[in-house]
Amino acid sequence: MFKKLSSLLLSLTLLLSCLSLTSAYAANSSIAKIPGNSNPLMDHKLxxxxxxxxxxxxxxxxxxxxxxxxxxxxxxxxxxxxxxxxxxxxxxxxxxxxxxxxxxxxxxxxxxxxxxxxxxxxxxxxxxxxxxxxxxxxxxxxxxxxxxxxxxxxxxxxxxxxxxxxxxxxxxxxxxxxxxxxxxxxxxxxxxxxxxxxxxxxxxxxxxxxxxxxxxxxxxxxxxxxxxxxxxxxxxxxxxxxxxxxxxxxxxxxxxxxxxxxxxxxxxxxxxxxxxxxxxxxxxxxxxxxxxxxxxxxxxxxxxxxxxxxxxxxxxxxxxxxxxxxxxxxxxxxxxxxxxxxxxxxxxxxLFYNADGTIQEVQGNMVGVSQIANLNPYNRTEAETIGWNAGIATEVSQATGGPFNNMDVTNISNGDWVAVGNADFGSSGAKSFKANVASVVGGSIEIRLDSPTGTLVGTLNVPSTGGTQNWQELSTTVSNATGVHKVFFVFTGSSASSLFNFDYWQFSQNSSTSNGTRIEVEDMTIGGPYGGKVSSPFNGGVFYANNDYASYNQYFAFSTHTFSLRGASSNTSTARVDLQINGTTVGSFYFTGTTPTVQTLSNVSHATGPVEVKLIVTTDNGTWDVYVDYLEYTN
The missing domain is CATH 2.115.10.20 (Glycosyl hydrolase domain; family 43)
Incomplete structure (x- = not known):
């Protein structure tokens, strides 16, 4: 929206016109939220x-x-x-x-x-x-x-x-x-x-x-x-x-x-x-x-x-x-x-308190707060989930499968970009990338690490889909995306008009080389007032009420593992499943929407020896079921 205010942004327009129209290295600049800072929370709108x-x-x-x-x-x-x-x-x-x-x-x-x-x-x-x-x-x-x-x-x-x-x-x-x-x-x-x-x-x-x-x-x-x-x-x-x-x-x-x-x-x-x-x-x-x-x-x-x-x-x-x-x-x-x-x-x-309960003076700044959890790039992520951006706007979308009042990223021109902070690709890394896009003109999404001109790990070509709300899911291969990085989606194209709209994205993971163990939920002990087995959207378990659970007995020789749980909510609400080991909650998985996703808890510390592992529903708003497919752990 802001970039389109031509009468007030003549100097900015002239500056951008001097940049190459074909190279991602002509990436545009954010307005106020500079990559690495957390304030303001957004700068594509007020x-x-x-x-x-x-x-x-x-x-x-x-x-x-x-x-x-x-x-x-x-x-x-x-x-x-x-x-x-x-x-x-x-x-x-x-x-x-x-x-x-x-x-x-x-x-x-x-x-x-x-x-x-x-x-x-x-x-x-x-x-x-x-x-x-x-x-x-x-x-x-x-x-x-x-x-x-x-x-x-x-x-x-x-x-x-x-x-x-x-x-x-x-x-x-x-x-x-x-x-x-x-x-x-x-x-x-x-x-x-x-x-x-x-x-x-x-x-x-x-x-x-x-x-x-x-x-x-x-x-x-x-x-x-x-x-x-x-x-x-x-x-x-x-x-x-x-x-x-x-x-x-x-x-x-x-x-x-x-x-x-x-x-x-x-x-x-x-x-x-x-x-x-x-x-x-x-x-x-x-x-x-x-x-x-x-x-x-x-x-x-x-x-x-x-x-x-x-x-x-x-x-x-x-x-x-x-x-x-x-x-x-x-x-x-x-x-x-x-x-x-x-x-x-x-x-x-x-904000901090003194020992006597008085409040310390807050220091306002552009740095803001640190990211408190890594983003899982192997989950579907709405394109309007933005850490930083340049040049784009958002609008109400007609694409299906998103949250209520689903939005998409629009007003995309050459050199514009959106980015997310601290996406954890893991040691095995990503092998492919998919995105839901809609376009009359077309262009490309360059996937770059850590900056708009950083390492290029993949490019998704976006053809015309026949309309700005005619959505098509496209995919491309990805290489050299491992570890934790900021991820920049840099938009390129030769047209002077808006290139395409962007609804959601998701990476897929290379097969892990770690010593992973998968336990199917339907093979666990399922209990609680409404816990049971299901065959759709996958073979697994369904949980509705507080304290519905699935459990099994496990021997852990090591005290730290990474746990991944595949599941889904029955609607657009967010469902929560806690992971308990020997009665201690060591983390929580959250599933939003009906599309199954894999949620991961990294480097979880827990009890060793013979333990009970339990997946338990701890919040119940009475409006959603939780479907769970499998639990997987790696050393």
Whole structure:
């Protein structure tokens, strides 16, 4: 999308026109997310006011749909927030490679979102937050959003990515809700589901009188209200949170039994040093409803780190026992336009606590966080799973077999590329590569390691398939792809128009030379309430309920092995199977979608001697079956 803004990118266009149109060595450059860095999370599109949900081994980030707004002469004007009627969603299992799940068309008033808006009463959808709650044995998801600054709406879904529906047909919270009197801006919701399953919604902001120093210091415009058991109703009256210098951006998380309410402090008047303007402050309480006590601040305004300031919005979350904060900054727009103009992009950095429970100052930067798990290139991977890119865009795809609201990579020109970080090809390496593509023009995908001009390990020629949504799976041989590498898919072609669209990719592995042992699941002991054998999609086992399992007895002479499990989910949801050895969980396999894939846990440490090996379903949302084919281990 960004590369096509010709009126503003004339200098960039001239630069690219000087590059060769036939050589991958003329590979184009990323905008702001440089290979090796993890921030911003994406630079092929924008996203503001981020909120993070962790679920089934993935982090889902939900964002206001920042998008460039144009003057009548075609130039980009300062962000006026008029385009924020959708929610952008991305997710990652490793914190570097993010899958683009497209946009949720939330607002539907006055034919918003071309008539596809879900909440027909809402004209905007600002600053989302999302929670998961298990209700009647099924995982349910709840998305809260601001209809501008006039109220809070809620959507519901059975998965983190939709489809979503509007259960109320109206706002959940308005200024007429008990306890909401005195709130200037009723927006920026944050949701917490406590350990006992009770939900709480935090929201509010604004300064009733920004010329009165006393009101600036204590606006009293933050609120918390208890949600009903269904998460789509409220219980009782809202309670005021007396947040000093409150401006906007409610946040909530729980750490060591304490509740941390965080928010962006206002910009008006003169602030004491303890309450720096435009920074994220926080308060602590022993109760989710308060009272809260101010404890300090932990995230400076993004201008302190990246040059362009503006508003500050954040969410604190825990993933794999590490705390993080997701926030926005004008890094992509600033790199692209020379000035941020108020258009924002998501970032993540680590967050740390002191021994006394106070939060250390977060260091915002472009380096971001390290990749926490290698990507398995032998699994089907959506092309819109992107670590880094140059020149491309994404769009809703008509290709079958992908996740809900499946996307594809589009607007592909010569020299453009997408890349993923830390793909582990193993010692035996890859022998072939396949991709699902659609094209009128055609071109090639060069597969390169570690950089856009790195070692060429294979080339897939893409012919015309008869249309940009006429999909065809093509394959080619691959050589010299072993070990762990960044993988760059560099697109080449002689046409000046878009070359082709790219839906998914997958490598196949050379036969392993290691001493591998395979155990068929149908030969194991299968148990649990609904565990059983199946003959489709393969001969194996099927597991539905919590604690369904397959087990066998094994003697291990060595304490470290690599385990691979082949399986599939019954639909687009993600199914989880834990590997237990002698009752200890040593890793988890995750299967998304109905296409069987092989998931691998490398260098797993475990007990030796005679042990019980068990595959066990440990989460059950009641909407999917888990099909498992075989377990294989290698030394």
């Amino acid at each position: 996203g503001a006011d981020p909120f993070a949900l962790t679920y089934n081994g993935r982090v889902y980030v939900y964002m206001s749909s920042d998008a460039y707004v144009y003057n009548s002469n075609g130039t980009i004007k300062d962000n006026d927030y008029s385009a924020l009627n959708k929610i952008n969603v991305i997710s990652s299992a490793d914190m570097v490679n993010w899958t683009d799940h497209g946009s949720i068309p939330v607002a539907g008033y006055n034919n918003a979102n071309n008539g596809a808006g879900i909440a027909k009463w809402a004209s905007l959808s600002w600053a989302p937050s999302v929670a998961k709650k298990t209700i009647n044995g099924k995982d349910k998801f709840f998305l809260y959003f601001g209809n501008g600054a006039s109220g809070i709406g809620v959507l519901t879904s059975d998965t983190p990515i939709g489809p979503w529906s509007d259960p109320l047909g109206k706002a959940l919270v308005t200024l007429n809700t008990p306890g909401m009197s005195g709130v200037t801006w009723l927006f920026d919701p944050a949701v917490l589901v406590d350990d006992d399953g009770t939900g709480y919604l935090y929201m509010g902001g604004g300064i009733p009188n920004n010329s009165d120093p006393a009101i600036i210091a204590n606006p009293k415009t933050a609120r918390v209200i208890r949600l009903g058991a269904d998460m789509t109703s409220v219980n009782g009256s809202a309670v005021m949170i007396d947040a000093p210098y409150m401006f906007e951006d409610s946040g909530i998380h729980k750490y060591n039994g304490k509740y941390y309410y965080s928010y962006c402090m206002n910009f008006s008047g003169t602030h004491p040093a303890a309450y720096p303007a435009g920074e994220i402050g926080y308060m602590v309480s022993s109760s989710p409803m308060g009272p809260f006590t101010y404890a300090g601040h932990f995230l400076k305004n993004p201008g302190a780190f990246f040059g362009s300031g503006g508003n500050n919005h954040h969410a604190v979350f825990n993933f794999n026992n590490q705390w993080y904060v997701v926030y926005h900054a004008q890094t992509v727009s600033q790199a692209l336009l020379g000035s941020g103009k108020g258009y924002r992009s998501p970032h993540i950095n680590k």
